Amino acid sequence: MLRFVDTPRSTPEKRAADLRKEDFEEIYKGFQERQAEAQASRxxxxxxxxxxxxxxxxxxxxxxxxxAADGDLREAYELSASTSSMPEVCGRICPQDRLCEGSCVIEQSGHGTVTIGAVEQYITDNAWKEGWIGPIKPRRERTETIGIIGAGPAGLSAADMLRHLGYQVTIYDRYDRAGGLLIYGIPGFKLEKDVVARRVQRLKDSGVTFLQNQDIGGTVPFAELRKKHDAVLIATGVYKARELPVPGAGGHGVVRALDYLTASNRKGLGDDVPAFDDGSLNARGKRVVVIGGGDTAMDCVRTAIRQDAVSVTCVYRRDKDNMPGSAREVQNAEEEGVAFRWLSNPKLVLGDAESLQGVRVAKMRLGPPDISGRQTPEEVPGQEVDLEADLVIKALGFSPEDLPAAFGEPDLRLTRHGTIKADPRSFQTSLPGVFAAGDIVRGASLVVWAIHDGRKAAAGIHDYISARSAAADVMTVGKQQPSYDPRAYEPVTP
Known part of the structure; x- marks a missing residue:
């Protein structure tokens, strides 16, 4: 260890931009064993x-x-998997520059951070390769059943934890494939679909039941799930796209980011996608403008490049230093030919109901900080420019759907942001036995936070059922032995 003084920082080899633009395969080749050991030793x-x-x-x-530096890769995997349900996913798509690597001490000494994400990915990919990752085998099976709504990272992580504890788990999902945004939102050049598919298959092999194309709150009443299961976890994510509040934003050629990304991912999976084939959700031969500055916007611009767009421009109202997306993704996009217009904000979508001509953007400057501490963008009067466009993609983030109305549960309490209000420790909602985790609780966030919440919610569910079982045991003992005074037992609150 401590080799950072004589071993320079190294990242996995990245395919050349002109080659990787031609396909949707992952752009990083991944570490080999000696590379991983050398980087871990830093x-x-x-x-x-x-x-x-x-x-x-x-x-x-x-x-x-x-x-990993010592070559004990199986033990390294087991330790990594003890705190993360999907280490190989986090190693690929986490913004390590803002999280673990951004906190690395040796970065402050000028030697460059340890390449934590790449080593994490290597450890688990190697474990899959060596056959060390098998079905979950609980120490004992439990009779209680748990229903999980949503097969995204929060739902999958909760299912993983609950099966380890022996619960019978059923996942209900609105889509035809499990994985949520991991499958339909994130492009393959960041996360190839077989990486997610093998995690889903492991859960199936472990006894988790997946029910796809389930309209919870519609054809499947939410109340029915509550009656059927001992506890229910809501892990639906947030999918309601934020709209562009300018004239013409609802016209022809202006599309939502998730619709665009889903069409591309479905096409890559071999599905029949009419909106892609007719060009509505296909950037081929078009001048593309993407509005937004987060990771979803970066997914859109890099997808458009691979679909052979004539030009791709990202419009963001703040500067590069204040962009919410990963700096690594911005660099990758720039290498692949994406143009960025910083400090620019849409004013008007040019065109009509039949044709799109472009977007008029105003120049912005950063003013005083707002309540969050970020500088507020302000328009510079009289400085506007028209950008030609055949396709405009809105990547402005996501808001939660109205779940109390959809589920027929008016007592399901929400925050002022419209997300589900859940206890920060147990993740239980205002409805007894109903829990919530992931973006539907914290708002649109990172996959790693969804995994965190799913695991914590699973622990909360286990505590809830254990407490309820303990209360039932107390009542049973009292009935069997009436000589005991029931008042001697402490009440157990779920």
Whole structure:
């Protein structure tokens, strides 16, 4: 260990931009064993590991880096998997520059951070390759059943934890494939679909039941799930697209980011996608303008490049330093030919109901900080420019759907942001036995936070059922032995 003074930082080899633009395969080739061991050996083994505290999952990063450096890869995997349900997914798509690697101590000494994400990915990919990852085998099976609504990262992570505890788990999902945004939102050049599919298959092999194309709150009443299961977890994510509040935004050629990405991913999976084939959700031969500055916007611009767009421009109202998306993704997009117009904000979509001509954008400047501490964009009067466009993609983020109305549960309490209000420790909602996790609780966020919430919610469900079982045992003992005074038992609140 502590080799950072003589071993330089190295990242996995990245395919050349002109080659990777031709397909949707992952752009990083991944570490080989010697590379992973060498990079892991750069860890300084801090007494206070800030990388772990910078990780939402609290991964034991210095420990599995040490094991990887020593070649103990199976033990490294087992330690990594003890705190994360999908280490290979996080290793690929987490913004490590803002989380674990951004907290690395040796970065402050000028030697460059440890390449934590790439080593994490290598450890688990190697475990799959070696056959170390098999079906979950609980120490004992339980009779209680748990219903999970949503097969995204929060739902899958909760199912993983609950099966380890022996619960009988059923996942209900609105789509025809499990994985949520991991399948239909994130493009293959960041996360190839077989990486997600093998996680889903492992859960199936472990006894988790998946029911696809389920309209919960519609053809499948939410009340029915509550009656059927001992506990229910809502992990639906947030899918309601935020709209572009300018004239012409509802016209021809202006589409939502998720519709565009889903069409592309479905086409890659071999599905029949009429809206892609007729050009509505296909960037081929078009001048594309993407509005937004998050990771979804980066997914859109890089997808458009691969669909042979004539030009791709990203419009964002703040500057590059204040962009919410991953700096790594911005760099990749720039290498692939995406043009960025920083400090620009749409004013008008040009065109009519039949044809799109472009977008008029105003120049912005950063003013005083708002309540969040970020500088507020302000328009610079009289400085506008028209950008030609045949396709405009709105990537402005997502809002939660009205679940109390959809589920017929008016007592399901919401926050002022429209997300489900859940206890921060147990993740239980205002409805007894109903829990919630992931974006539907915290708002649109990172996959790693969804995994975190799913695992925590599973623990909350286990505590809830254990407490209820303990209460039932107390009542049973009291009935069988009436000589005991029932008042001697402490009441157990679920």
């Amino acid at each position: 860890c300084s083994q801090c007494g206070v590991p800030f990388c772990s505290s910078g990780c939402p999952l609290g991964n034991h990063i210095p420990d599995w880096l040490r094991l």
